[in-house]
Amino acid sequence: MNPAVLTVRNLSVQTASGPGQRPAADHVSFELRQGEVLALVGESGCGKTKTAEAIMGLLSPDRWKVTADEIRLEGTELTRLTPREAGRIRGSEISMVFQEPLTALDPVFTCGYQLCSVFRRHRGMGRRESRESSLAMFGRVGFSDPERTFNSYPHQLSGGMRQRVMIAMAMACRPAVLIADEPTTALDVTTQAQVLAQLVELGRAYGTAILLITHDLGVVAQYANRALVMSGGKIVENARVDELFDRPRHPATVTLLSHAAGAVN
Amino acid sequence: MNFALRKLAHGGLLILGVTLISFSLMVWFGPDQTYSLVGKNASAEQIAEIRKQLGYDQPFIERYVSYLTDLFTLNLGASNSSGEAVSNILKKTIPVTIQLMIPGFILGNLLGIALGLLATYRKGRWIDRLINGFSVTSMSISFLVVIIFLQVFLCTPYGLNLFPVRGWQVTGLSSYLLYVTVPTLSLVFITVGYNTRFYRAVFVEEAGKDHIRTARAFGASPASILWRHVLKNSLVPITTRFMFSIPLIVVSGSLLIESYFGIPGIGKVTFDAITNGDQPVLKAVVGLTAVAFIFIQVLTDMIYKLIDPRIA
Amino acid sequence: MGSDLRLWGQLRADKAGMAGLLVVAAYFLLAVGVWAGMLGQDWSSAGGDRWASPGAEAWFGTNLLGQDIFQRSIYSVRTAFEIGLVVSVLSTLLGAILGAVAGWYGKTWVDGSVLWLAGVLDSIPFYLFVAAVAFALQGKPWAMHVAMVATFWTGTGRLVRAEVMKIKSREFILSARAIGLPDLVILARHVLPNTGHILLIQASIVFVAAIKTEVILSFLGLGVQDGVSWGLMLAESTQEVLAGHFNNFIAASAMLFVLLMGFNQLSDALQDAFDPREAAL
Numbered sequence A: 001m002n003p004a005v006l007t008v009r010n011l012s013v014q015t016a017s018g019p020g021q022r023p024a025a026d027h028v029s030f031e032l033r034q035g036e037v038l039a040l041v042g043e044s045g046c047g048k049t050k051t052a053e054a055i056m057g058l059l060s061p062d063r064w065k066v067t068a069d070e071i072r073l074e075g076t077e078l079t080r081l082t083p084r085e086a087g088r089i090r091g092s093e094i095s096m097v098f099q100e101p102l103t104a105l106d107p108v109f110t111c112g113y114q115l116c117s118v119f120r121r122h123r124g125m126g127r128r129e130s131r132e133s134s135l136a137m138f139g140r141v142g143f144s145d146p147e148r149t150f151n152s153y154p155h156q157l158s159g160g161m162r163q164r165v166m167i168a169m170a171m172a173c174r175p176a177v178l179i180a181d182e183p184t185t186a187l188d189v190t191t192q193a194q195v196l197a198q199l200v201e202l203g204r205a206y207g208t209a210i211l212l213i214t215h216d217l218g219v220v221a222q223y224a225n226r227a228l229v230m231s232g233g234k235i236v237e238n239a240r241v242d243e244l245f246d247r248p249r250h251p252a253t254v255t256l257l258s259h260a261a262g263a264v265n
Numbered sequence B: 001m002n003f004a005l006r007k008l009a010h011g012g013l014l015i016l017g018v019t020l021i022s023f024s025l026m027v028w029f030g031p032d033q034t035y036s037l038v039g040k041n042a043s044a045e046q047i048a049e050i051r052k053q054l055g056y057d058q059p060f061i062e063r064y065v066s067y068l069t070d071l072f073t074l075n076l077g078a079s080n081s082s083g084e085a086v087s088n089i090l091k092k093t094i095p096v097t098i099q100l101m102i103p104g105f106i107l108g109n110l111l112g113i114a115l116g117l118l119a120t121y122r123k124g125r126w127i128d129r130l131i132n133g134f135s136v137t138s139m140s141i142s143f144l145v146v147i148i149f150l151q152v153f154l155c156t157p158y159g160l161n162l163f164p165v166r167g168w169q170v171t172g173l174s175s176y177l178l179y180v181t182v183p184t185l186s187l188v189f190i191t192v193g194y195n196t197r198f199y200r201a202v203f204v205e206e207a208g209k210d211h212i213r214t215a216r217a218f219g220a221s222p223a224s225i226l227w228r229h230v231l232k233n234s235l236v237p238i239t240t241r242f243m244f245s246i247p248l249i250v251v252s253g254s255l256l257i258e259s260y261f262g263i264p265g266i267g268k269v270t271f272d273a274i275t276n277g278d279q280p281v282l283k284a285v286v287g288l289t290a291v292a293f294i295f296i297q298v299l300t301d302m303i304y305k306l307i308d309p310r311i312a
Numbered sequence C: 001m002g003s004d005l006r007l008w009g010q011l012r013a014d015k016a017g018m019a020g021l022l023v024v025a026a027y028f029l030l031a032v033g034v035w036a037g038m039l040g041q042d043w044s045s046a047g048g049d050r051w052a053s054p055g056a057e058a059w060f061g062t063n064l065l066g067q068d069i070f071q072r073s074i075y076s077v078r079t080a081f082e083i084g085l086v087v088s089v090l091s092t093l094l095g096a097i098l099g100a101v102a103g104w105y106g107k108t109w110v111d112g113s114v115l116w117l118a119g120v121l122d123s124i125p126f127y128l129f130v131a132a133v134a135f136a137l138q139g140k141p142w143a144m145h146v147a148m149v150a151t152f153w154t155g156t157g158r159l160v161r162a163e164v165m166k167i168k169s170r171e172f173i174l175s176a177r178a179i180g181l182p183d184l185v186i187l188a189r190h191v192l193p194n195t196g197h198i199l200l201i202q203a204s205i206v207f208v209a210a211i212k213t214e215v216i217l218s219f220l221g222l223g224v225q226d227g228v229s230w231g232l233m234l235a236e237s238t239q240e241v242l243a244g245h246f247n248n249f250i251a252a253s254a255m256l257f258v259l260l261m262g263f264n265q266l267s268d269a270l271q272d273a274f275d276p277r278e279a280a281l
């Protein structure tokens, strides 16, 4: 078994204002191992995005209370980093692709500028060098005319293209871990398959472990090695994908499976 | 093309409305000048003659149409009270007002933007609360109180006695600074509260957008997020506020400052014209303000296109 | 009802807002005292020495006519509340009606006309407009009120219009229309009550604006015609301060500042309570 690149132990997320409410994530623990694709599945609103954002350190402390015994990325304990150190790791060692391609890119900068700034920040590249790397990266995620993509604003691209720009940004520094939050939910079916295939292939090529958040069990079956099932903020099942489909143990898993079957029929 | 036409029609309707309302108020219902122009013991014929000269004997529509015609042919006439050509008066006074208002207007906005950014950066912390307290305080103090206080504090022996009490004898840079400082400080203090509030609300809203989370996920520092992503995405509302307060600040704001400090700018001239019923001057000021509004709208639309790639 | 209670609870928890409410209530009591003839009645008699220092006779000293500054600043509370209440109630009402009609008939010529009127009023420099109204209604003591109401409604109007457009497409309105209730009934019974929070907040904002505007107008000679107000006291003081007499200035500015501060805090608290969006970000 490969060693763990990301270890999460007892991660809880609550709103800072109402600690009485049900937590968005409740003592979540799991390990993500080198080179694997780990799926995180669960019904809408069960806390998948909040878990991911908490790992990335994106939840602002005046709104959310995040507690964890351990969030370790390779050798580094993320909960103990200063903001500056965390900024150096985010986007280079661990990065994230977001659920909504429509709003996740800054509308007033070109896609090229946004990718370049990742290279500049984390690789210390200058203007020319970051431009060349960006063009190469756009080519790598399947743009036939990288030059054109470079100069486009997000609103000029289709949803699938925007999501590919996001993937290019997320994979630019060959991170150890990528969290992909329902990267294709907002896309049509053919684009979904292309974008996912691209993402997984790139992960394999770069040796990046992927935490793939989804509620599509077809996606899980096709791409993931293991799956976590989340329900009401808790991880209720943690199993190899084949086991999950053959012998679901938790009612939430059964529900998910029956929905998936219903969707197919 | 269609869009440009609609803009033009919109502007035309706005000018029509502004002139109609101002004309009704200032000319039709405004002060009657007959008796200040005829001598004592004038005969009925003399009075009728004057009224005819002033156009008082004509029906509303005709007077309004001739008012519009005068405005668009830039036939501004001469002031009733001083006899000076209105275009001359404008040429003399508008530059004074611009010199007087520009520093305070720009500083008030820049300070508002800076404080708004700082408050957003430290949202919910004590410095945000301090800035908010300062804004509310500034919003709770009357313009007149600020002017009186600054005048006493800076211009009289009861305070520091650094600047002239009133007037505008500007001959060069040093005299300009001497006369412009106190009005500028007043304007800054009075606008900074509202500006800070407005800009903070804009920045906080922008800072909550999804793409800001993306920038953070890719390791951007808070300073670069604020400076690059938040500020640049806020340029449209900033421009709108900045541009559309120009005519209001220039006319309304200068009216009080100029009356108080006895500065011969467009605000004072306008105010005197209202109180004297000096219609040619009023026509010119109101008409020009309306035109300035339209001009600013067009200019603002052009600026939008420069700063926001989504606006084609 | 339940939501009213929740809002009240939220307001109660807002310390600055509660302090503001207390200040406003205290001023209101003063105003009631003046109305009832118990306070500040001696504001116009010019008996004493001019520019007397504060003392047992006149607590805040006297002005250049020998009038008691304390009595005048107390009486001015009533003036301020009269102006604030009249202008805020009427302009909010006007804004509610015009905004609701515009929103209900959204994107038609009715809507267009209301927007046009608001646009026109917003593009006439405000003090110019007030001055013109004051002159058109020469000598009428309520010229100032008319001018303020005529211009202050536009903000409320736009907000109500937007809200009504939003409400209009909601389910319960659609069903009310489906069972054939007349437009006016739906507007009055189902739509306008849902804009209550906007109206309350706008009224508090306009109240502050009206009192501040009165000061400027009184200085320009277009404001309070008979009686006394903080604006008139400040206008008087513009001459006095240059001769070193500050009592009038200090009394009027302090009374004005405390009330405006209280009102602004209250207004902020109302906005936070009704619209927790920003607070929640």
Ligand SMILES: Nc1ncnc2c1ncn2[C@@H]1O[C@H](COP(=O)(O)OP(=O)(O)OP(=O)(O)O)[C@@H](O)[C@H]1O
Binding pocket: A015, A024, A042, A043, A044, A045, A046, A047, A048, A049, A050, A051, A099, A215
């Ligand atoms: N801004 C917010 N304020 C308050 N509660 C929130 C907020 N965002 C999410 N929540 C709550 O947190 C819980 C978890 O939300 P989260 O976005 O993580 O769900 P999710 O599993 O990603 O769902 P989806 O599949 O729809 O994306 C939800 O129950 C939601 O009610």
Ligand SMILES: [Mg+2]
Binding pocket: A048, A049, A050, A099, A181
């Ligand atoms: Mg989600």
